[in-house]
Amino acid sequence: MSEASGPGSGAIRVEHGADGAVWVTLDRPEAKNALSRAVNLELRRLAVELGQSRAVRAVVLTGANGAFSAGADLKERRGVAAADTGPYVDAIAGAITAWAEMPRPTIAAMSGPALGGGLELALACDFRIAAEDAVMGLSEVRLGIMPGAGGTQRLTRLLGVSRAKELVMTGRRIDARRALEIGLVSRVVPAAELRAAAEELAGELSACAPLSVSMAKQAIDQGVGLPLDQALALERRCYEVTLASEDRNEGLRAFAEKRPPRFTGD
Numbered sequence: 001m002s003e004a005s006g007p008g009s010g011a012i013r014v015e016h017g018a019d020g021a022v023w024v025t026l027d028r029p030e031a032k033n034a035l036s037r038a039v040n041l042e043l044r045r046l047a048v049e050l051g052q053s054r055a056v057r058a059v060v061l062t063g064a065n066g067a068f069s070a071g072a073d074l075k076e077r078r079g080v081a082a083a084d085t086g087p088y089v090d091a092i093a094g095a096i097t098a099w100a101e102m103p104r105p106t107i108a109a110m111s112g113p114a115l116g117g118g119l120e121l122a123l124a125c126d127f128r129i130a131a132e133d134a135v136m137g138l139s140e141v142r143l144g145i146m147p148g149a150g151g152t153q154r155l156t157r158l159l160g161v162s163r164a165k166e167l168v169m170t171g172r173r174i175d176a177r178r179a180l181e182i183g184l185v186s187r188v189v190p191a192a193e194l195r196a197a198a199e200e201l202a203g204e205l206s207a208c209a210p211l212s213v214s215m216a217k218q219a220i221d222q223g224v225g226l227p228l229d230q231a232l233a234l235e236r237r238c239y240e241v242t243l244a245s246e247d248r249n250e251g252l253r254a255f256a257e258k259r260p261p262r263f264t265g266d
Contacts, residue, residue, distance in 0.1 A: 011039050013064070014046065020057030020210075021202035022050055025064050032070035033063040035117050039073075040091035043121075047098035054265050057206035057213075059102065060198045061125060062109040063118075066191075068134065071116025074143070092117050093149045100124035100150070100221075103214045105205045109198040110134045111191050115173070120147060123154040126217065128184065129198055130176040131191040136184060137173035157224065159183060209247040210265040215239070 011033075015023040024046060026033035035043075050056050063069055072092055077085060099106060099121060108114075108122035111131035119136050122128050130136075138151045146152070147168060156164035163182055166172070176188045189197045205213060215238040223231035242248055246266040254261035 027064040034073040036073040040095040043095040051102040058202040067112035068110040068114040069118025139171040142171040
């Protein structure tokens with residue numbers, strides 16, 4: 001295990017697995033892993049660092065002590081005038097954007113509360129797995145504000161306008177089973193099996209060609225908002241990057257030799 005070293009490093013643990021999977025664990029038990037400014041700055045730094053590392057094949061983001069994240073650290077902002085909240089909002093939005101833009105595949109493994117900014121952070125990940133005790137919601141309208149770190153946009157793209165409005169405009173919280181029904185998460189497991197489920201998915205991702213996974217992610221993320229002809233052109237450009245890779249040659253060799261491929265990311 002290696003530890004993070006930025007301004008919020010005391011609240012984040014980083015574990016590097018042998019298969020290229022990295023676990024990033026929020027660990028602020030006194031605040032249900034709320035996202036302070038220091039934690040957000042560290043999350044952003046880690047997203048950039050892990051995204052640039054050739055050794056990283058997949059990243060799992062989770063929370064310790066039975067919570068994913070209760071959201072933005074509102075206690076930290078108590079007494080801060082509205083005109084002075086810019087650095088706090090910039091920090092959380094910057095962290096979440098950095099996780100959304102990470103070229104490596106990301107998995108949010110959620111247990112307990114995943115609320116407000118915590119859910120916005122999970123929405124920035126490629127996959128979301130929930131423990132049975134997970135509770136999710138964008139409840140900002142009940143606090144006199146609204147989601148401001150991507151929640152209104154990413155939730156709408158994931159669930160559609162009607163469901164997004166229902167959750168955002170009521171501030172409603174939902175349990176893991178309901179989240180699975182509407183497509184907010186892809187899998188629900190008992191809390192004791194959450195890590196194993198995330199490890200299983202991370203292992204699948206780690207076994208694939210890293211460049212291929214990265215290009216596929218780019219094609220999906222950047223193409224979803226484009227007209228079909230432009231999205232298809234983007235897909236072709238991403239495909240051609242993989243076509244010129246050594247991993248493509250290794251994949252063909254492994255297929256012909258009936259053995260598992262040994263991908264390197266080249």
